[in-house]
Amino acid sequence: MHCCLVLLCVQVKAVLQQLTAMNPNPTIGLAEAAEMLCKHLGVALVSIVACTEGLASYILLASYGSGAAELEKFVVMKGADWSPFLLDSHTNHIYYSVENDEQALTLPKDWDALYRVSGIKSFMAVPIGGAGEVLGLLTIAKQEPGAFNDEWWEPMLGVLAVGLLPQLRNEQVGYLCHLVRVLHSTQDYLALVALLLQGAHRLLLKTTNIKMGVRLGLLNQDHSKALIFEVDSAKMKGEGGADTDYLTTPTRESMADITITEISLENTLLLDAINKGKARFVSDCASYLQSCMKPATDIFISSQQMVASIVVLPLMYGEQNLGGLYFTLETPSNFQNIKDMLMGFVNSIVLVLLQKLEGQLHQMWDVVVQVSGGRLQGDPGRGAAALGAAAAAAAAGGGGSMVAGDTSAGNVNKKLFVKRSCTEAMLKVLQHEIRKTHARNQKVEWVDDLVLMETIGKGGFGVVYKGSWKGSLAAIKVMYARQHERQAMKDALEMAVLTTVSHPNIIQVYNCFTDMVEDAGTTPNAMQPEGRINVRFRRLEPEEDRSLATCNIVVMEYCDKGSLRHAMKRGVFHKRLGSTSVAVDLCAIVQVLLEVAASVQHLHNMQLLHCDIKPENVLLKSNNSNPLGFTTKLSDFGLAKLLRDNYYIINRSGSGTVTHLAPELFQVGSKITTAVDTFSFGIMMWELYTGQRAYSGLGRDAIIDRVYKKQSRPVFPSGVPALYSHLARSCWETDVHLRPSFATIRQKLQVRVTQHSTTLCGRTRTHIACYGQLAGWLAVLFLLHLTSHRALAAYAAPLCWAAH
Structure with missing residues (x-):
């Protein structure tokens, strides 16, 4: 006898140690505890329930073993016909053993169901609580009658129940039990949704101090569409603007704040979560939008809340799919620190949602479309009477069916929001x-x-x-x-x-x-x-x-002088000298390049890429104080990219003007860095100097073949200033690491202009005298000789590289 007692104590100690090692999140930890106890004790079933409303209701928190699925049909137990309420007369424990159907008539409802479905005949339950308090009930069961006749079962189970106290005392459990009970007692679609969204928001705020947005997605009958319900979290307040601890029946005003959006399920996080049976998240929506070729369409549905990160958890039980719960944050997050909290919450409410909505989603879709106008309004006190005849008849036809609130003319607006990009x-x-x-x-x-x-x-x-x-x-x-x-x-x-x-x-x-x-x-x-x-x-x-x-x-x-390309066409930087030559104002070109380089450098300092630098995207605005007569303005940021902390993003599409695209942009999966703007800048340097379009006359495929496969680049005319051509060629190097930064580009342009201004401008005046046509032309830099076959085909040696 002594040896048996020692062995029993050792086993109990081992089980208690395992209980302390369960998941710290109470809802997940209790599920793990039920499984561990069932296997360790060698019983057929273990269940754990918690009380709410004092001792007026009990909520099923976890069950494992034979008959668990049957027990999960009774998420909320209220009334003397259920096993937890037998504790009134059996304060230490409850023990039932039956051998036949006649004896089974004495069983409470939940145990009777286990007997008839799973053949379980022995039941023992002990309270979970301390001195003078009852927080819940721990139940074990076996198929054999008289399985717990040995006297040691009751005290051992009582000791093990003590190991569950920390989980049941957790405030999260108390709030969840309250929420499940309120959801279970709700008989109105809109109130159910409002309570769920409100409850999820408050629970997460209360237990994590994190303000999260919450959405509910419900599937239609053929799983091709979903209704997304959302409430602005700023409006989820109680009296005086403060969040209340417990939920109350939603008012008409609070339900009017529910926004409903109908979306196609194709290419959504929700569909991905349902198909894979697990949570799907985007940790950084800004980065995701830039790097993903086909972003999910259910991230940006409304502008009520900023969505910097989002996760959707499927609402699934067995083969049944209701939809999913979305949680959003206004800052990037991978949700790892609250993953268990979110999973535990979904596991706790999925059963009651299935019970309330199972078989009624089709009716709910019809009713919601009738009563909604983008902003949903309703009155839970009206019940089915306020619905149209068809909705009322449908609600009345099914016992326990839910109904919709007030749909009177004053509460019905226009129609459901249909998804489009927000x-x-x-x-x-x-x-x-x-x-x-x-x-x-x-x-x-x-x-x-x-x-x-x-x-x-x-x-x-x-x-x-x-x-x-x-x-x-x-x-x-x-x-x-x-x-x-x-x-x-x-x-x-x-x-x-x-x-x-x-x-x-x-x-x-x-x-x-x-x-x-x-x-x-x-x-x-x-x-x-x-x-x-x-x-x-x-x-x-x-x-x-x-x-x-x-x-x-x-x-x-407003930029009154058009684009840099327009200026090139108007001859702002080139002047024809008779029929055989053209003069180029390289001073003006360098000044333009300095201004453009300054703007791009500023973008790069802010971790931004332009990704489409070309003369068409440089606008000119009149400015009499500028020697050029205008100021350059970089524009068109439709292809801009936002760099992350690692200073690159992954190339997904290679968008841009093909003549100015860096070779790495033709390779999907390559790293996009500031060097792509440097490459485009080098091509623009060539275009400004020659007055021509790069790769003129070639199609897209031919350009890609030259730039990417053959690593060819535009050819400068002979005699071009070495400083200018060397800088342009360094900008369009194939190796991105060899391309200069824009700080270096500005330095080289500015230093060379400053160093040579006096001497070179003197040489310029000599050549101005040689060409009477150039009176008033302040900076002639070189001559472009024309042939009868092709304009700008051959070039004479440049005169100088000078500044005004």
């Missing part, structure tokens, strides 16, 4: 990455200060107008809403860069407007002032259908 959401996260602060949320009704005068450019992206902003001359770029996530991301990044970067040689942005609606003809033509285009813009209202055609607007300074 550019403002992208803009927010990209601005946050650049300036590390929250993006400003502009609220504008009519933009009356924006006046369009004439069209000055068109393209696939939209239209550029000459106009005015608040009475000042401006260029107004109207970019129409993109159909694809990646295209929308480019627009968002361009706006993020322009509104964040400030430099004298970068185009200045006065304002940005996202998700705008274009209203043409709002003023009769007869009343329209002369010289104005009859178009106005307003912001898309929250309750409006998001599938409406929208646009994004960038208001910039």
Whole structure:
């Protein structure tokens, strides 16, 4: 007897030690504990329940073994017919043993179900708690009758129950039990969703002190679409603006804050999570958008919250798929520090959601589409009576079926939001990455200060107008809403860069407007002032259908002299000398290059790449104080990239102007660094010097073959200034490590100009005297001789490299 007692004590000690090693997250730790106890004790089943509402309700937290699936049908137990409530008369333990159906009639409901489904005939339960308190119940069961007749079972089980106290005392368990009970008692679709989103937000804030956004995704019947429910976390407040500890029945006002978006399930994190049966996350949405060829379409759904990182956990049980729960953060995160918390939360609520929604998702879709107008409104007190006849009949036909709230005319708006790219959401996260602060949320009704005068450019992206902003001359770029996530991301990044970067040689942005609606003809033509285009813009209202055609607007300074390419065509840098030669103003070219280099260096200092440097993207604005008569302005940031801490990003598409693309951009998977801008700058140096387009007459494939495969580059004419040609050639080196930085480029351009200005300008005046046609031409740098066969075919030796 003594030996048996010693052996029993050793076993109990070993089990208690294992209990202390369980997952520190209580919900996961209790599931692990149930499995370990079942295997170690050699029983058929172990279950753990916790009490809530004092002792009025019990919530199933974990079960393992034969019949666990049957027991999980009873997530919430309330009333004297359930095993936990037998503790009123059996304070130390409960023990039932039955041998036949007649005896089984005495069993409580949950144990009776185990007997009939799994043939379990012996049950023992002990309370989990300290002196004078009961926090829950630990139950073990076996198929054999009389399996726990030995006297040592009860005290041993009581000792093991003590090992579960830390988990049940965890405040997370108490809150989860309260949430599950409230969800279970809810008979309204909208209230259920509101309570779940509210409960998840408060639990995570309370236990982790992390403010997270929460979304619920519910699948349709054929799993081709999903409804995404979301509430702005800023509105999840209790009385006086503070988060309350416990949930209350949602009011009509609180449910009106629920936003619903219908999305196609194709190319979504939700579909990936369901197919793989595990959580899918994006740790850095800004980086992900830039590096992913086909970003998931369910990341940026609404602009209510900035989404810098996101994770979606599937709501699955066996073969049943409800959808998933999304959690979002306003800072990049891999969610490792709260992974167990999120998994435990989902595991705790998935059973009650399945019980409430199983077989009713199709009806719920129909009801939600009827009652929603983007902003969902309802009154849980009205029940099915306020639904249309079909919805009411469907609710009444199924016992325990859920119903929807008030759908009276005053509460029904227009229709469900249909998914499209939410550019403002992208803009927010990209601005946050650049300036590390929250993006400003502009609220504008009519933009009356924006006046369009004439069209000055068109393209696939939209239209550029000459106009005015608040009475000042401006260029107004109207970019129409993109159909694809990646295209929308480019627009968002361009706006993020322009509104964040400030430099004298970068185009200045006065304002940005996202998700705008274009209203043409709002003023009769007869009343329209002369010289104005009859178009106005307003912001898309929250309750409006998001599938409406929208646009994004960038208001910039107006550059009256066009682009650098236009200047080259006008002969600003080249002057024909009769029929045989052309003079080139290399001083002006070098000054232009210095200004462009300064702007690109500023971008690189901010960890930004331009990725499309070419004469077309350098605009010119009149400036009488500049010797050139204008100031250069780097523009068009549609292909810009944001570098990470490792100073490179992975090439996915090789976008850009093929004539100016660095060779590494033709290789998918290569590293993109600041060297790609250096390469483009070198090509532009050649174009400015010769006045020609690089690789003129060649198609895209031929250019790629020359640049990438044959490593060929444009050829400078003979006699070009060595300092100039050497710098350009170093810029377009194949080895990215040999290309100079823009700080070095500026230094070489500036030092050479300063060192040779006096001598070279003197030599310049000699040659001006030789050509009477050049009166007033301040800096003749070299002559381009023309032949009868091809313009600019042969070159004479340059006169000098000089500054004004």
